[in-house]
Amino acid sequence: MNILVCVKQVPDTTSIKIDPIKHTLIRTGVPSIVNPYDAYALEMAARIKDAVGGKICALSMGPEMAKDALKECLSVGADEAYLISDRVFGGSDTLATSCIISTAIKLLEEKNGAPFDLIFCGKQAIDGDTGQVGPEIAEHLDRALITYAYESQIEGDAIKVRRESDEGYDMLLAHFPAVVTVEKTPYEPRYPSIKSKMAARKAQITTLTSAEVTVDENSRGLKGSPTKVKSTYTAEVQKNGQTISGLDGSLAGAKIASLLFDAGIIK
């Protein structure tokens, strides 16, 4: 089993403070961590490796300091790690990022002589919260995609995934090669061991630059990014739904009609 896990280094948002005057994030002194959903994705991959054997490669894109995040991955299950890092990739939005990452994945697959059976990503990063890069990678690589995996198991040449939702859960099956994005799993990521931590510190992490990861300049960096951020704000969650229960169909219908009427939605 050949597995790739995509990870992002993010600021630890639990320790970010807001500037009370400027209302901006104070980023200085905030520690960087592996995006928590990526850590769950890596743990899911590591459990698959424990169960059926194989190799896990961790891949990240970002500045040199993102190597710290990759070293953390090496201490909790990853066997090798690569960092995509180049100034020309700076300013990339999710589309450009997924284009660059997909190109790097193809490069690694060429080197391995085979596609990764599974590519894991976190469902989203806790800094941007877009949740787009994983699905976009699947699109660029033309692979099957399962999002929001909660639990998974390997069945022959396919992965079976449980995806939870408000209404219940789905059981989904995708044949290799596939992309899976992972949400908070029912288990916590493992702790590193003293030995794995010491080995990870000394590990060499290969940097992939624009010399190897060749992406058209209109598809990378600011030029390749159609997204323009005009402003950011926290959307208010509005959950106004009401459940009518304990009434039979016609009475419940009448009740709904009267509620809608009272609210001025129907006249």
Add this chain to the structure above:
Amino acid sequence: MILDEETLELRDMVREFVDNEIIPNAPEYEKKNEFAYPILDVAINEMGLGCLCQPEEFGGAGLSNVAFLTLSEEIARGDLGIATTLFGNCLATYPVLIAGTDEQKKLWFDTLDEKKYAAFCLTEPNAGSDAGGVRTSAVADGDDYVINGTKCFISNGGIAGIYTVLAVTDPKKGVLGLSAFIVERDRDGVSIGKEEDKMGMRLSNTTEVIFDHVRVPKDHLLGKLNRGFKIIMETLDHSRAGVGAFGVGIAQRALEEATKYAKQRVQFGQPVANFQAVQHILADMAIEIECARQAYLHAGELIDAGLPYKMESAIAKTKGSDTAMKCAIDGLQVLGGYGYMKEYPLEKLVRDAKILQIYEGTNQIQRGVIAGCLLKKY
């Protein structure tokens, strides 16, 4: 001393484990009077904290003593019982590292890797500070030694899969008639006696271990015949610095809890941390803690450098354990009435701290060791 990057990273990793797993969960085990196996399973199987002195060539991490002691402080900051359980493995291992052959080390670490726990069997009802009082005997018989006797107050006694045991091999020669042995738990005649009901350190397993005509092959003798006392004294010299680190862990926890509380507790219209009377208690705790920490780190540095460390190790133990006792009591005072209640961790720290002034050589014995070194030196 300034810790290197690697040690700091390992410390942070263990600190995260302590903060997430030990501090929130250990009190529950203590309350239920249950051994904290689930926490220890993660510590040993997942994180490899089972025997931090295990050399690299026998499957261990090969940590420096400075790193080992730094991690010991962290674990004790979480819970002394858990720290003593893990450290008990090292205490039992030191005689093997000091005097064992490669075959003996292999046997030892293979067994320890499989059974997870080991115990050091020195103390007997009549042999505490005075190792010369040991009555457990080992008599040569063909290719074996036959061991008879009862050891008491043995940390990990009831859970260990393998023991190091000090026994009399020549009753006429006093401490020069003692020898050290490796004994596996599953040998005929090894049994567990009474489990102690202790004031503190509740998550450490402390029992009698009984040897009733236990046969061990002659290759289980550690070092030379009748040279066991020296091995044990070296073991204790080494392990004492670890007790110092434990003391600093307890004191540090007391300081953190007391400081947090003082900032929250409002009396006379303001947090009590604003009062100089409280600030000075906290500052004095910090002073003692930093001195005690440097004392154990210095002992660790000496051990790593291969320099003599007998006196410094005894100083680290005495300073660390006295600091734990003082800071636990003073920290409790900062919490006032709440400090006396089981709802807050201070009363437990007081109960735990006390053992550090007693085990691995009482602080009176330590002062004797220190004075002995001084009298030789000047």
